[in-house]
Amino acid sequence: MTTKVTEFTSSHSPDSGSNLIPRRALLTGSLGLAGGALAAAGLAPLTTRAGGFMPPEVPQWTKSLGPGVLTQPYGQPSKFESHVQRRTVEWLTADRIASISFTPLADLKGIITPSGVMFERYHAGIPQINPDHHRLMIHGLVKRPLILTMDDLARLPSVSMIRFVECPANGGMEWRGAQMDRVQFTHGMLACCEWTGVLLSTLLEEVGVDPSASWILAEGADGAHMSRSIPMEKALDDAIVVYGQNGEALRPEQGYPLRLINPGWEGNTSIKWLRRLEVGDQPWFHREETSKYTDLMPDGRAREFSFVQECNSVITSPSPEKPLKQKGKTHIEGFAWSGRGKIKHVDVSKDGGKTWQEAHFTSMVLPKALTRFALELDWQGEPLLLQSRAVDETGYVQPTYHQLRDVRGTNSIYHKNAIHTWKIHQDGRVENVQFV
Amino acid sequence: MSSLSRLFGVVCLWIISGSLLADDHRTGYFGIGEVATPDQISGWDIDIRPDGEGLPEGEGSVADGEWLYEAQCAECHGSFGEGVGRYPVLAGGQGTLSDGRPTRTVGSYWAHLSTLWDYIHRAMPFTAPESLSDDEVYAITAYVLYLNDIVDDEFVLSKASFLSVEMPNAAGFYRDDRPDVSNIRCMEDCLVGELVVHSSVMGFSSEQVASLEPESETSAEDERMAKAKSTYESLCGICHASGIGGAPIVGDAEVWQPRLEKGLDALIDNAIVGYIGDAGVMPAKGGFAHLSDEDVSSAVEYMVDRSR
Numbered sequence: 001m002t003t004k005v006t007e008f009t010s011s012h013s014p015d016s017g018s019n020l021i022p023r024r025a026l027l028t029g030s031l032g033l034a035g036g037a038l039a040a041a042g043l044a045p046l047t048t049r050a051g052g053f054m055p056p057e058v059p060q061w062t063k064s065l066g067p068g069v070l071t072q073p074y075g076q077p078s079k080f081e082s083h084v085q086r087r088t089v090e091w092l093t094a095d096r097i098a099s100i101s102f103t104p105l106a107d108l109k110g111i112i113t114p115s116g117v118m119f120e121r122y123h124a125g126i127p128q129i130n131p132d133h134h135r136l137m138i139h140g141l142v143k144r145p146l147i148l149t150m151d152d153l154a155r156l157p158s159v160s161m162i163r164f165v166e167c168p169a170n171g172g173m174e175w176r177g178a179q180m181d182r183v184q185f186t187h188g189m190l191a192c193c194e195w196t197g198v199l200l201s202t203l204l205e206e207v208g209v210d211p212s213a214s215w216i217l218a219e220g221a222d223g224a225h226m227s228r229s230i231p232m233e234k235a236l237d238d239a240i241v242v243y244g245q246n247g248e249a250l251r252p253e254q255g256y257p258l259r260l261i262n263p264g265w266e267g268n269t270s271i272k273w274l275r276r277l278e279v280g281d282q283p284w285f286h287r288e289e290t291s292k293y294t295d296l297m298p299d300g301r302a303r304e305f306s307f308v309q310e311c312n313s314v315i316t317s318p319s320p321e322k323p324l325k326q327k328g329k330t331h332i333e334g335f336a337w338s339g340r341g342k343i344k345h346v347d348v349s350k351d352g353g354k355t356w357q358e359a360h361f362t363s364m365v366l367p368k369a370l371t372r373f374a375l376e377l378d379w380q381g382e383p384l385l386l387q388s389r390a391v392d393e394t395g396y397v398q399p400t401y402h403q404l405r406d407v408r409g410t411n412s413i414y415h416k417n418a419i420h421t422w423k424i425h426q427d428g429r430v431e432n433v434q435f436v
Numbered sequence: 437m438s439s440l441s442r443l444f445g446v447v448c449l450w451i452i453s454g455s456l457l458a459d460d461h462r463t464g465y466f467g468i469g470e471v472a473t474p475d476q477i478s479g480w481d482i483d484i485r486p487d488g489e490g491l492p493e494g495e496g497s498v499a500d501g502e503w504l505y506e507a508q509c510a511e512c513h514g515s516f517g518e519g520v521g522r523y524p525v526l527a528g529g530q531g532t533l534s535d536g537r538p539t540r541t542v543g544s545y546w547a548h549l550s551t552l553w554d555y556i557h558r559a560m561p562f563t564a565p566e567s568l569s570d571d572e573v574y575a576i577t578a579y580v581l582y583l584n585d586i587v588d589d590e591f592v593l594s595k596a597s598f599l600s601v602e603m604p605n606a607a608g609f610y611r612d613d614r615p616d617v618s619n620i621r622c623m624e625d626c627l628v629g630e631l632v633v634h635s636s637v638m639g640f641s642s643e644q645v646a647s648l649e650p651e652s653e654t655s656a657e658d659e660r661m662a663k664a665k666s667t668y669e670s671l672c673g674i675c676h677a678s679g680i681g682g683a684p685i686v687g688d689a690e691v692w693q694p695r696l697e698k699g700l701d702a703l704i705d706n707a708i709v710g711y712i713g714d715a716g717v718m719p720a721k722g723g724f725a726h727l728s729d730e731d732v733s734s735a736v737e738y739m740v741d742r743s744r
Contacts, residue, residue, distance in 0.1 A: 095522075097562075124562075137476070155468055177632065225482065275480065291551065355624055385631070
């Protein structure tokens with residue numbers, strides 16, 4: 001019987017989702033409709049699916065014992081969730097050491113991204129750092145330059161905040177037209193976690209910053225020595241030197257044992273494996289804030305220090321990963337976020353932006369955090385052009401591609417936050433399309 | 437405390453309390469950490485600024501830079517800075533920034549010479565950051581300038597000549613001025629553009645992704661080889677797929693044949709402890725010390741299997 005479960009699961013395509021017979025179909029006896037919908041989604045016919053699991057049968061796992069405690073001292077997701085994983089697009093980068101992988105947004109529940117599927121971005125791979133050997137140096141225009149251990153940091157007052165981290169190149173492949181065929185790839189350089197650590201302002205007080213200071217250089221302990229200049233204003237506002245993520249220590253991929261988080265700002269500034277903070281009176285203009293992470297405009301000039309991730313949103317279901325499998329009532333769901341604060345409204349259009357309806361929030365609404373929205377959909381097999389449009393508490397309305405390209409052209413790579421369109425076909429399939 | 441010194445303290449507090457940042461009352465409040473000595477700071481303080489702050493004494497010529505560049509940089513960036521594969525293009529592209537397909541290079545895009553020195557010193561060569569001497573960094577920097585026609589072939593870059601170099605795109609940047617677009621929250625009869633359907637040709641298709649899914653039933657050997665494949669693709673392949681550093685390219689049976697004649701065990705030993713051959717150098721475990729011997733061993737088997 002157990003073997004049968006395995007066969008059953010492995011015969012699924014990774015994204016076909018639940019193996020349950022639609023409850024409504026059973027209750028109403030409309031098996032013809034259910035069978036049709038299942039066939040359309042590529043599932044096995046109903047007769048072979050029952051296999052002793054469904055009522056009135058009692059499945060084997062209900063009539064036997066399972067493994068005991070400590071079978072997994074550090075628990076893992078169910079093996080039936082193995083399709084939920086980070087993925088990469090090989091052609092984006094030269095190799096996997098300086099590369100990126102994407103968060104599986106369509107499979108996330110709630111607003112917290114599990115640490116193990118948060119997108120990755122490295123420039124020299126993941127350094128393997130023993131926390132006993134890690135040091136944070138703070139120096140420059142300070143009274144008392146310090147070298148701190150992880151134990152030192154643990155003695156300081158801690159804060160915990162739920163904040164998103166987004167790579168500014170998120171969706172950067174879409175400037176010239178719809179290109180990626182999964183929401184994981186169109187929007188997956190994005191995550192939202194609970195971050196725990198020490199406010200950078202606390203550390204700056206401890207070292208005593210000179211009044212002439214106006215910028216801070218943050219630098220990583222990885223082989224890239226990743227470095228960014230951070231304005232003092234941000235450092236004193238809400239920047240956090242972080243050692244905890246989602247209730248546990250940072251994962252190595254996310255900067256273990258110590259990283260910077262600049263809430264609402266482009267992810268590249270949130271230096272991982274943080275080893276050094278230098279206080280100065282001007283920016284350093286290092287490689288990641290000049291040749292990269294600057295936004296080239298149509299006139300050939302470029303914006304620099306474009307830190308904020310502006311208001312953005314995307315529908316995660318339906319999406320290419322989550323096609324509509326049957327007619328009837330369901331919910332359109334997605335994420336909205338803004339680097340300038342809280343989300344105020346999310347509107348959803350089913351006709352490509354001609355008319356809009358306000359969606360409701362299904363999660364907490366926190367500043368600079370992923371916020372979940374939903375809108376009921378009664379789908380009868382008609383084609384749809386689904387869009388979401390977020391408004392943040394500053395009144396900024398998420399723009400169209402047309403508006404963005406009018407100002408920025410198509411070569412600025414970073415900070416693309418345009419309204420995204422999914423085309424829903426009559427068979428429920430979902431395709432990435434764009435309006436120009 | 438005498439009344440005089442108390443008065444002195446009050447006056448000091450009054451002077452500095454104008455700035456939150458210099459609040460001596462809080463400085464050192466928690467008393468944590470050890471005070472960093474100048475010697476300790478000097479080992480980690482590697483950053484260079486546009487005004488030259490941070491530059492060490494030293495110099496390097498275009499001529500010295502040429503052979504250093506060939507040896508250390510050309511494998512990825514190309515002999516003329518043209519870039520190999522997806523590795524960055526370093527030279528050319530001047531005048532293309534407002535084109536449909538701009539080429540962003542040191543010559544066409546970079547605004548500050550200090551960025552180049554700092555980055556080469558901090559992060560290059562890719563597989564061995566911070567391995568170049570200061571003079572070597574000066575020389576390679578000079579050569580990259582030469583590749584971009586910014587200096588002539590007689591040029592010597594030094595701490596003294598640093599600020600004399602003018603970068604072509606020095607005036608090409610301005611500070612962030614967003615928000616730069618203004619949408620309205622229209623709810624009815626809104627304007628829409630023309631729908632363009634692209635066929636998503638550049639992304640992974642769902643079928644391709646499905647083929648990457650882990651099988652639910654796999655043998656231990658399958659798992660070992662899957663891990664080996666992953667090790668090869670993420671680490672070993674940096675050199676063994678491209679030939680960087682004289683590495684034998686996987687799939688090139690002719691190059692592998694003489695190596696295979698030594699036997700698999702010898703190859704694995706060389707890969708684990710490191711090896712200096714006629715064609716190039718194999719660092720111990722490819723320089724990835726976190727790999728176990730078994731990781732290296734299975735990766736070698738994987739590569740050999742594909743190179744017979």
